Amino acid sequence: MIRVVLPHHLxxxxxVGKEIELSVSEPVTLAAVxxxxxxxxxxxxxxxxDPNTGQRRPLxxxxxxxxxxxxxxxxxxxxxxxxxxxxxxxxxxxMAGG
Amino acid sequence: xxxxxxxxGTRKGAFILTSDEARRRWDVxxxxxxxxxxxxxxxxxxxxxxxxxxxxxxxxxxxxxxSDDGGVTWNPVSNEFTYEGVPGTHQWYDGTQHPWEFKxxxxxxxxxxxxxxxYAGVEDAALFxSDDGGxxxxxxxxxxxxxxxxxxxxxxxxxxHTILLDPANPGRLFTAISAAGAFxSDDGGxxxxxxxxxxxxxxxxxxxxxxxxxxxxxxxxxxxxxQVLFMQKHWDVMRSDDAGENWYEIxxxxxxxFGFPIAVHAHEPDTIYVVPIKSDSEHYPPEGxxxxxxxxxxxxxxxxxxxxxxxxxxxxxxxxxxMAVDTLDSCGVYFGTTGGxxxxxxxxxxxxxxxxxxxxxxLSVEVQTLR
Numbered sequence: 001m002i003r004v005v006l007p008h009h010l011x012x013x014x015x016v017g018k019e020i021e022l023s024v025s026e027p028v029t030l031a032a033v034x035x036x037x038x039x040x041x042x043x044x045x046x047x048x049x050d051p052n053t054g055q056r057r058p059l060x061x062x063x064x065x066x067x068x069x070x071x072x073x074x075x076x077x078x079x080x081x082x083x084x085x086x087x088x089x090x091x092x093x094x095m096a097g098g
Numbered sequence: 099x100x101x102x103x104x105x106x107g108t109r110k111g112a113f114i115l116t117s118d119e120a121r122r123r124w125d126v127x128x129x130x131x132x133x134x135x136x137x138x139x140x141x142x143x144x145x146x147x148x149x150x151x152x153x154x155x156x157x158x159x160x161x162x163x164x165s166d167d168g169g170v171t172w173n174p175v176s177n178e179f180t181y182e183g184v185p186g187t188h189q190w191y192d193g194t195q196h197p198w199e200f201k202x203x204x205x206x207x208x209x210x211x212x213x214x215x216x217y218a219g220v221e222d223a224a225l226f227x228s229d230d231g232g233x234x235x236x237x238x239x240x241x242x243x244x245x246x247x248x249x250x251x252x253x254x255x256x257x258x259h260t261i262l263l264d265p266a267n268p269g270r271l272f273t274a275i276s277a278a279g280a281f282x283s284d285d286g287g288x289x290x291x292x293x294x295x296x297x298x299x300x301x302x303x304x305x306x307x308x309x310x311x312x313x314x315x316x317x318x319x320x321x322x323x324x325q326v327l328f329m330q331k332h333w334d335v336m337r338s339d340d341a342g343e344n345w346y347e348i349x350x351x352x353x354x355x356f357g358f359p360i361a362v363h364a365h366e367p368d369t370i371y372v373v374p375i376k377s378d379s380e381h382y383p384p385e386g387x388x389x390x391x392x393x394x395x396x397x398x399x400x401x402x403x404x405x406x407x408x409x410x411x412x413x414x415x416x417x418x419x420x421m422a423v424d425t426l427d428s429c430g431v432y433f434g435t436t437g438g439x440x441x442x443x444x445x446x447x448x449x450x451x452x453x454x455x456x457x458x459x460x461l462s463v464e465v466q467t468l469r
Contacts (some may be wrong), residue, residue, distance in 0.1 A: 009157070013161070052180055057159055
């Protein structure tokens with residue numbers, strides 16, 4: 001199972017805890033994880049990526065294994081540790097303000 | 099006994115205030131959608147338990163929430179607002195053309211006659227309609243054909259913020275768009291034309307009487323007399339007696355004719371309310387005194403309403419969607435401020451009370467009178 005950590009507002013919206021688990025078929029990419037996430041929690045559609053273009057919303061970041069995957073192509077494979085469930089994918093609201 | 103429900107959208111959530119018809123004690127529920135911007139929250143006139151809320155943040159985009167039990171529980175409905183066809187371009191700040199991009203929903207206007215029909219006004223400016231209670235949205239694209247390539251965003255964005263539905267003529271709709279103007283349709287939104295003749299924007303436009311570009315802040319009508327419209331423009335309070343064909347100024351003796359909201363008394367179609375603001379560069383009341391101005395004669399002659407409102411050191415603003423009336427026999431008037439107060443008057447504006455004082459900045463106020 002893939003582990004995904006959601007930011008506060010999306011946890012509230014989806015009525016889930018901090019971390020959720022998703023079944024994602026290989027290859028495990030950002031697009032595959034987001035697709036599984038939106039299928040399991042339809043209320044999250046449009047909150048992480050634009051529903052029309054599919055592009056990451058500008059103030060959303062994707063972190064995993066101490067690295068920033070926000071600017072990687074959505075169809076690029078995520079690290080093996082994420083695919084195995086050893087490490088979570090962190091969906092983060094970007095820092096803003098002073 | 100009647101109940102009054104005040105729906106308040108703020109920068110950090112929605113609040114619902116409820117009172118009996120005496121309107122002295124208010125129960126406050128909320129924040130609903132805590133931490134999210136609620137640009138607008140409004141109930142259906144057909145089914146008052148059906149309430150829609152526009153919920154958004156810069157981080158997570160737009161959601162539309164719907165309640166079917168008077169705001170106790172909520173469920174998200176569709177947030178897919180897709181422009182029809184190739185969206186095209188509009189004017190950008192630097193004079194170049196810029197593609198239409200959806201940003202947020204500013205206003206939700208439920209139909210006065212059909213329970214499942216609701217309209218949404220969005221930024222970048224366009225009008226959407228849902229026939230299934232918000233489960234899906236379709237654009238009425240002809241609006242953007244009303245010289246949309248000439249529209250350009252104002253400081254607050256290129257937003258469609260006002261939707262008026264003529265209760266006597268289902269085909270007639272009015273919309274207002276910041277820094278673009280006012281528009282009218284007579285065929286249910288299939289075709290549109292600018293409704294700006296008579297507006298003058300001497301300081302904002304190179305041609306003060308141009309058809310496109312006037313910064314309309316809000317428009318109001320009384321349901322019994324829908325051909326008469328009242329407008330708060332960027333500067334100038336205006337009136338039309340022919341459904342927007344022609345406008346004339348009714349600012350009269352106002353201390354400033356800049357402002358954002360305008361409202362009409364529930365039972366007196368010629369009694370109107372505005373909140374003068376000092377200027378477009380100083381968004382607070384003149385002299386730091388918060389005053390609602392009321393005209394009982396449809397404009398030009400205005401009286402200051404001050405009892406119960408702060409008359410010193412008050413530097414709040416009242417935004418365009420943040421004033422509304424109830425329909426009780428003694429008409430209630432309500433407005434919210436950027437300082438987080440909601441003021442109410444149960445006597446048509448003669449006296450005012452802050453019914454809640456420390457909310458986040460108020461973006462919108464709507465009122466339901468439940469009998």
